[in-house]
Amino acid sequence: MTNRTRVLLVTDAIGGVWVYSIELARALKPLGIEAVLAVMGPPPSISQREQARDLQVIETGLPLDWMDTNPGDMRRAGDAIARLADHESVDIVQTSSAALLADADFAQPTIAVQHSCVASWWAAVKGTPLPHDFAWRRDLVECGLNRASCIVAPSIAFAADTARTYDLAAPVLAVHNGRRSSASPQLPQSHFVLTVGRLWDEGKNAATLDRAAARFKTRFEAAGPLAGPNGATVAFEHMHALGELGPARLAGLLAACPVFVSAALYEPFGLSALEAAHAGCALVLSDIATHREIWGGAAIFVDARDDAAFAAAIHDLLNDPDERRALGQLARARARLYTPERMAGGMADIYARVGRCNHATAPLAMAGAA
Secondary structure, eight states, X not given: OOSSEEEEEEEESSSHHHHHHHHHHHHHGGGTEEEEEEEESSOOOHHHHHHTTTSEEEEOOOOOTTSSOOHHHHHHHHHHHHXXXXXXXXXXXXXXXXXXXXXXXXXXXXXXXXXXOHHHHHHHHTOSOOOGGGHHHHHHHHHHHHHSSEEEESSHHHHHHHHHHSOXXXXXXXXXXXXXXXXXXXXXXXXXXXXXXXXXXXXXXXXXXXXXXXXXXXXXXXXXXXBOTTSOBOOOSSSEEEESXXXXXXXXXXXXXOEEEXXXXXXXXXXXXXXXXXXXXXXXXXXXXXXXXXXXXXXXXXXXXXXXXXXXXXXXXXXXXXXHHHHHHHHHHHHTTSOHHHHHHHHHHHHHHHHHTTTOSSOOOOOOOO
16 A cells, blocks of 8 residues: 555445544544545535535445345445546545445455444344345345455444344454544533434434423423435424534534433444533433443443333433533543544554455454454
């Protein structure tokens, strides 16, 4: 590789993958690594384009494997990304969609970062066998993972989940996500509750929080889109829907230190909780493996589907400002571990190793690390 490595970072603009990609691209620059963002699916919003104004962003218009598409379209998308990688003269391709690697031939080493997938989402959220008409998505992802030079997940828990879900020839590494703390000054505790995320996504389990909100009188705000690009929608009876907020407004809400709540059934990492922790919010989280890994000892954990237990935990914190403040301080201290610099360092180490193993016939075998 040259002294300055170029990475094609295949991403999307729908949720946390976009935030991850922006943070990673910026943190890689001081390490001599230049990231070119190739956006799959719907184009970035005006706000997102502003967030990425200092980065090279290519809007491909290519389909995401979990949206309304088919195997042929995904194979053509993989070929298009391979051509783009050659055109941009990159040294490494990192993709958030392993399905792109299933049939395309890349001249560069490829890294599949498993931010999520249909098969593991279905198992966690539905708890039933994957429907037959979704099987091709699982098969393409499995093939792509096995063709990748290296597989990475954003948490140890999701690395293990990926290894359980697919028949893989190599281990799945874990490099924790990182998020820069907002510059907003911390305000005195405000008496409200907040959840943030893709509210339309059944995996975020907002319905449980809506039922919990009916059990107390304190205002419960829900920030995030109510409709997804796959046609999914959600409406609330008791939470107050704020819609999708820009970074500045969301930072302002978090600076007021509400009680932050997530009832996610499926969470490969959870950037919203990290943002809330940076702001010093007390965290009430669903008791799932990822939350335990990231926030064990720094949050209150509740059974994901138990709205009464969520309501009780929230009520207790609202009525005990000292405990709430102490829990927020613990969360903030833990959040300092998950920096963009640490994430970029972990990925840079992987780039260096796959670069040395360029065109290897087998995937890179490494011990998992976070």
